Structure formats: structure tokens, C-alpha cells
Amino acid sequence: DVKVTQSSRYLVKRTGEKVFLECVQDMDHENMFWYRQDPGLGLRLIYFSYDVKMKEKGDIPEGYSVSREKKERFSLILESASTNQTSMYLCASSFRGPDYGYTFGSGTRLTVV
Amino acid sequence: QQQVKQSPQSLxxxxxxxxxxNCAYENTAFDYFPWYQQFPGKGPALLIAIRPDVSEKKExxxxxxxxxxxxxxSLHIMDSQPGDSATYFCAASGTFGYQKVTFGTGTKLQVIP
Structure with a gap:
């Protein structure tokens, strides 16, 4: 069964900590994405990557960075966690092309205290 | 700027x-319109999608x-069942560039017996 795996289901971190969220896909997808999901705001794109070592800013990149050293792995980094980054984080991947949908992971619920 | 407006928020x-x-979009460059279904504790999953060269698609x-x-x-769910209770997201993307998807804010559907 093909899938996108996010390393943690729940995380609690302290303000100011550096936080790493890991995502791995086994579908040989070129594109990978990080979204955050908040009630009433839907899914907002943080960063995406269309190839190894390539990255593009999404709609809300402030306070985040990403790393894609291997095709199957895409990491989201919170350089200095803040309470307003408490959210559900979703990783997704897709083939490159107009008619391919996204495959999402189950999400990481991050709480920053 | 919200490029895809979705209503109602709950149903x-x-x-x-x-x-x-229902969903409305602003960017005329959008030409791929998927819908995603999300059950509690899971990531969204592609449900159905349409291109603008047709006026209706049924699955x-x-x-x-x-x-x-x-x-x-718009998405119509006929003969709605309790198992359809989920959050539904409309989305849109273009077929040029890296095809990143813009999501609506989501509709939480509850089907009662």
C-alpha cells in the first residue's frame, strides 16, 4: 500500500526550540509539500519541492524552512518554535503533471507551549 | 488573498x-479542480476531480x-450516508508551473440517521 509517512503523530515542544518534522513517501513522487491545517482556514501551503534539493516558498513560509536531500524525504524545520505555530501539519506528495492528485500523510499535531 | 472560496463551513x-x-475561484489560470475528503485523524484523500472542458463528472x-x-x-453527494460524514475540501490548480494546489477552507459534513 503506497503511502506518505509522517514521523510523529503528536509533538509537544517548548517555545524557542528547533523542531524537525519528517515526511517520507514511497511512491517515487517528484513533488512534495508541507501544509498546515487550522480550523476555518483550511489547508495553507508552507513550502513545496519539485525535485531533490529544490524548494519553493508557499503562502506562509515565515518561521519555517525545509530540506530535501533525498527524493523520498522532505523535512519541515521550525527554526524557533512559537505558540502561533501550534497546528496540524500535513505532508503530501504527487507526481509532476497536471492531473495527479496529492497523497497526504496522516498529519502531525504540534503543540508549542 | 483567498483564491478559492468554499461554502458552507458546516452542513x-x-x-x-x-x-x-459550493466553491468559487478567481484565478482564470486554474484548470484542474479536485475535491478531497478528510476523515478525523486522517489526511485528506483525493475524492474526484474535473477539468473545465466538461460541465459535470460523476463517480x-x-x-x-x-x-x-x-x-x-460544486460537489453533490447523492443518497448521503453516515459514512460520508467528513470534512470536504475543494481545490484548484493550474497545469503550468509546478501545479501547486490552492485549497478552500473546508466543509464539515455530518449525515444523521
Missing amino acids: IVQKGGISII GRFTISFNKSAKQF
Whole structure:
């Protein structure tokens, strides 16, 4: 069964900590994405990557960075966690092309205290 | 700027009824319109998608209606079942560039027996 795996289901971190969220896909997808999901705001794109070592800013990149050293792995980094980054984080991947949908992971619920 | 507007935010439908979720978009470069279904504790999953060269697409009990001139599209769930209770996201993307998807804010559907 093909899938996108996010390393943690729940995380609690302290303000100011550096936080790493890991995502791995086994579908040989070129594109990978990080979204955050908040009630009433839907899914907002943080960063995406269309190839190894390539990255593009999404709609809300402030306070985040990403790393894609291997095709199957895409990491989201919170350089200095803040309470307003408490959210559900979703990783997704897709083939490159107009008619391919996204495959999402189950999400990481991050709480920053 | 919200490029895909979705309504209603929540919806309660009787079992056997029709659920209707509406979306409107602004960017005329969008030409791929998927719908995603998300159950609690899971990531969104692609449900059905449409391109603007057709006005309707049906898959089982799920139908997308598309009005290109009005820049609107909607999801109809016929014979709604309690198992359809989930959050539904409409989305849109272009077929040029890296095809990143813009999501609506989501509709929480509850189908009551």
C-alpha cells in the first residue's frame, strides 16, 4: 500500500526550540509539500519541492524552512518554535503533471507551549 | 488573498438526502479542480476531480458540477450516508508551473440517521 509517512503523530515542544518534522513517501513522487491545517482556514501551503534539493516558498513560509536531500524525504524545520505555530501539519506528495492528485500523510499535531 | 472560496463551513444532512458544497475561484489560470475528503485523524484523500472542458463528472454517488463562466464548481453527494460524514475540501490548480494546489477552507459534513 503506497503511502506518505509522517514521523510523529503528536509533538509537544517548548517555545524557542528547533523542531524537525519528517515526511517520507514511497511512491517515487517528484513533488512534495508541507501544509498546515487550522480550523476555518483550511489547508495553507508552507513550502513545496519539485525535485531533490529544490524548494519553493508557499503562502506562509515565515518561521519555517525545509530540506530535501533525498527524493523520498522532505523535512519541515521550525527554526524557533512559537505558540502561533501550534497546528496540524500535513505532508503530501504527487507526481509532476497536471492531473495527479496529492497523497497526504496522516498529519502531525504540534503543540508549542 | 483567498483564491478559492468554499461554502458552507458546516452542513447537516439527513441520511438519504443530497449534500451540496459550493466553491468559487478567481484565478482564470486554474484548470484542474479536485475535491478531497478528510476523515478525523486522517489526511485528506483525493475524492474526484474535473477539468473545465466538461460541465459535470460523476463517480458513484459523487458528482462535480462546473460552471466556467461563473467560475464556480460544486460537489453533490447523492443518497448521503453516515459514512460520508467528513470534512470536504475543494481545490484548484493550474497545469503550468509546478501545479501547486490552492485549497478552500473546508466543509464539515455530518449525515444523521
